[in-house]
Amino acid sequence: MYGMLLESVQHFVRLEYGEDVWQKTLTMADCKFSVFNTHQTYPDSTMSSLASALASITNQTADDTMMFFGRCFVRFFSNFGYDVTIKATGRYFADFLNSIDNIHSQFRISYPKMKSPSMYLTDIDKGGCVLMYRSTRSGLTHYVMGQLMQIAKDFFDLELETNVIESNEKVSTEGKQLIIVKLRLNFDNTQYMATKKEAKANEIKCDLPPFECSLLRQLFPFTVLLDSTLTIKGIGEKLAEVAGGKEKLVGQPFTKYFKLRTPKGISLKWNSLYYLKSVTFEIEFLRSELMKSNMKSLQTPEEREKDDLTTREIEIDGKSISPYALRRDSQPGLRNILLKGQMMYLSDAERIIYFCSPVINDISELPDQGLYLNDLNSHGLSKEMVLAGWQSSSRLRLMFDKAEQRASELENNYALLNVWKRRGDDLLYSMLPKPVADCLRAGNNPLDTCKSFDLITVMFCELVGFNSSTAEDAMELVSTMNAVFSCFDSLMDKFNVYKVETVGQIYMAVCGAPNKNDNHASNITDVSLEMVRHVRQLQIPSGKKVDVRIGIHSGPVVAGVVGIKLPRYCFFGDTVNTASRMQSTSEPGMVHLSETTRNYLPTGRYILTSRGTVKLKGKGDMRAYWVFENIYHDEDDEEEEEEKTNEK
Numbered sequence: 001m002y003g004m005l006l007e008s009v010q011h012f013v014r015l016e017y018g019e020d021v022w023q024k025t026l027t028m029a030d031c032k033f034s035v036f037n038t039h040q041t042y043p044d045s046t047m048s049s050l051a052s053a054l055a056s057i058t059n060q061t062a063d064d065t066m067m068f069f070g071r072c073f074v075r076f077f078s079n080f081g082y083d084v085t086i087k088a089t090g091r092y093f094a095d096f097l098n099s100i101d102n103i104h105s106q107f108r109i110s111y112p113k114m115k116s117p118s119m120y121l122t123d124i125d126k127g128g129c130v131l132m133y134r135s136t137r138s139g140l141t142h143y144v145m146g147q148l149m150q151i152a153k154d155f156f157d158l159e160l161e162t163n164v165i166e167s168n169e170k171v172s173t174e175g176k177q178l179i180i181v182k183l184r185l186n187f188d189n190t191q192y193m194a195t196k197k198e199a200k201a202n203e204i205k206c207d208l209p210p211f212e213c214s215l216l217r218q219l220f221p222f223t224v225l226l227d228s229t230l231t232i233k234g235i236g237e238k239l240a241e242v243a244g245g246k247e248k249l250v251g252q253p254f255t256k257y258f259k260l261r262t263p264k265g266i267s268l269k270w271n272s273l274y275y276l277k278s279v280t281f282e283i284e285f286l287r288s289e290l291m292k293s294n295m296k297s298l299q300t301p302e303e304r305e306k307d308d309l310t311t312r313e314i315e316i317d318g319k320s321i322s323p324y325a326l327r328r329d330s331q332p333g334l335r336n337i338l339l340k341g342q343m344m345y346l347s348d349a350e351r352i353i354y355f356c357s358p359v360i361n362d363i364s365e366l367p368d369q370g371l372y373l374n375d376l377n378s379h380g381l382s383k384e385m386v387l388a389g390w391q392s393s394s395r396l397r398l399m400f401d402k403a404e405q406r407a408s409e410l411e412n413n414y415a416l417l418n419v420w421k422r423r424g425d426d427l428l429y430s431m432l433p434k435p436v437a438d439c440l441r442a443g444n445n446p447l448d449t450c451k452s453f454d455l456i457t458v459m460f461c462e463l464v465g466f467n468s469s470t471a472e473d474a475m476e477l478v479s480t481m482n483a484v485f486s487c488f489d490s491l492m493d494k495f496n497v498y499k500v501e502t503v504g505q506i507y508m509a510v511c512g513a514p515n516k517n518d519n520h521a522s523n524i525t526d527v528s529l530e531m532v533r534h535v536r537q538l539q540i541p542s543g544k545k546v547d548v549r550i551g552i553h554s555g556p557v558v559a560g561v562v563g564i565k566l567p568r569y570c571f572f573g574d575t576v577n578t579a580s581r582m583q584s585t586s587e588p589g590m591v592h593l594s595e596t597t598r599n600y601l602p603t604g605r606y607i608l609t610s611r612g613t614v615k616l617k618g619k620g621d622m623r624a625y626w627v628f629e630n631i632y633h634d635e636d637d638e639e640e641e642e643e644k645t646n647e648k
Helices: 003-017 019-028 045-058 062-080 083-087 093-098 100-107 141-156 190-201 213-219 237-243 270-275 287-297 301-306 365-369 382-431 434-441 471-495 520-537 574-584 595-599 635-647
Strands: 118-125 128-135 161-171 177-186 224-226 232-235 258-262 280-285 314-316 319-321 337-346 351-358 451-464 498-503 506-511 547-562 568-572 591-594 606-616 620-629
Touching (some): 045 062, 083 141, 093 128, 093 141, 100 280, 118 190, 141 177, 213 232, 213 237, 232 237, 270 337, 270 351, 451 471, 471 498, 471 506, 498 568, 520 620, 547 595, 595 620
Antiparallel strands (some): 128 177, 280 337, 314 319, 451 547, 498 506, 591 620, 606 620
16 A cells, blocks of 8 residues: 555644554554655555554554544545535535445556545435445445445535444455445435436437447447347447457357456446446557457368467468467557446437546557557547657656665665664663663663662672783683673573673673562673583683672662763662682682571572671671582472462
């Protein structure tokens, strides 16, 4: 669908619900487009996804949301002057409903890729009418209902009530899924019915003497006359010339050499043509099928059995034509002709006559279709339209090319913008925790991020095993630290631990802040044991063996964003100092933790060895423990232990 439909949704959702709701809708709908271009096409599923997302946010049904989107589109296109077309269709709402397909046909000039539905009326009375809606798109029935309700209110001052009588699906002749919906439209239609009744009562009958059918064929050179079985009873002069003689078509079934293009989903039957008198029909004259039939008619019965018309060339109008060429619409002089016009019922003759003219987009198409300017209807302004289109086509083509180029550039720029936005988010979230970064992005004061935590666990890890006395040693140290710390970074998300910073050879991490976690002590212990195990197995580029010593402590802290350039989320308090002292008094390859942290670890999960009393600088004597992984620990035992803890 074109971006104009989605533009209307974006405009009115922002207007009625606010920018925050719209951004949330885009996120929930997983829509990669933040801005919609009027003449750019987008996936049909975009509208349904936005409707479902907005419905869940506003606690409405998806059908009501789609009706709201339909109303938005009518209110939106009125700002661009398209309301003039609707106001000019007729005096009454029923006149507009009869002309919807014709309006869509006119808009195809500005929107050539538009896949418009087909709508027509079957019953009209004082209380409203019955509308048949056919479309190859599913899920847009309530969207159309919303459009009709808004048009009736804004342009005809009517209160419209819509009800779905019947809805089903079938496969069209083109093999596409076709949605067919029968709608009952209830509105005050008394004036329209009274006008029709009065016009019929005052109808002036003028009896004319019979005239030759050849006159009709001259006035309308591409007309087709059909009987109740849809057998061709007469054709226009120029259509006969193109076909190679009227005897080629007269007496043949209409569906044999003519294919319906619009309205969509309608089968070529007498009732369909009779009821759709006000709808513009586009029917394709299949010249290639006619030529194939001519080729078969020139063969003897023996040749028809042996020849499948795939190898033998024949001569048409003095030209040798291959049967393969007949399958190509671009073959000069043999291209199918698109006819556009109206079906009219002749009550006296009980015939339907198709008044039509060929659709010529450019003067260069005439030779491909085997037509000339003097073949076109003189009194129908067909010649003038073709010539006017030829004079302005080059300028229009240049304008469309520029518009498409700009649309493509804009789409690429938005895609690039999303890429850089994701990169910026990744960089920001690597510097600050996501909740804190989102808080700052929303414009909050950095002091608002300052928060106290009653209980978290802090871990310090120091890389030991070598000194850097020369430049080569320093480069080796950097390479080794990068390998080790990159390995540590990969473990943080696995155990729900937040890496705070690295200072020199020291690696700091916490659990329980900024996102609270009841398992902070066990998570930090698990990741510490993994760090010890991984660093022993890690292949260092220099080939040297390195080790770590780790200290852990639990307690209250205060955390917040510090700094303007390269801001960091820092932790303050005695807990941080104690954890640092536990690390400095630890030993290589060991995980050293305080008695406070030990009290928050589940029993049976780890092997704890008392180290006795350790003297810490500024803290005095503290009981400390070495912790090891319990390789015999059973997960079932852990679950039982957690249940006992919860009961207590």
